[in-house]
Amino acid sequence: MATTANEIDGLETARRAIAADYVPSEDESYMxxxxxDYFRLxxxxxxxxxxxxxxxTLQSLQDGPMREADLNDRASSETDWGIELRTRDRQRKLIAKIDAALRRIDAGEYGFCEVTGDPIGLKRLIARPVATMTVEAQEAHERREKISRDD
Structure with missing residues (x-):
């Protein structure tokens, strides 16, 4: 699934909020x-x-009037709200992935591919902390998905 700008912004905000002296390194033992602790935080x-x-978003939905006098303004507002609500729905799904990643950390399974069992890698996890597969396994999964969609 493609990463949206909002997801990247949220992840960058989280990185800045936990900015500490520690950054995971390839020089230490994996996971x-x-x-x-770093990934949990x-x-x-x-x-x-x-x-x-x-x-x-919820607060602005409750506060903001949805009825503009001009039909074009109303259509524009409704389109904007539709986009915002779709974004929030994507983020709701992302929260489920975050919760699953937190459960994997607690179970000692975080950072390992759910398909191959191989380490996912720190660079990939730093870029996409909810990753569940190595790059190779993810690419194979996406190829299989594309083939089944094309059938």
């Missing part, structure tokens, strides 16, 4: 306690920022 902060944005 050690420090790395798990990153995921929790990312979730918090998404929930905060969703709360602001």
């Amino acid at each position: 050690n306690e420090s790395q798990q 990153l995921l929790l902060e990312w979730k918090r920022s998404i929930l905060s944005a969703a709360s602001a």
Whole structure:
């Protein structure tokens, strides 16, 4: 699934919020306690920022009038709200992925491919903390999906 600009912004906000002296490194043992703590904190902060944005959207939906006098303005507003609501729906699904990643951390399975069992890699997890597959496994999955869609 493609990453949207809102997801990237939310993840960057989370990274800045947890900016600390520690950054996971390839020089240490993979998925050690420090790395798990880092990703747990990153995921929790990312979730918090998404929930905060969703709360602001809900508040503006409750406060803002949806009835403009001009039909063009009304259509534009309704289109904007539709886009905003679709974005929030994507983020609701992202929260489910974040929760699943947090459960994998607690179970000791975080950072390992659900298909091959191989390490996903720190660079991929830093870029996409909810990743569940290695790049190779994800590409194979997407190829199979495309083939089945084309049939």
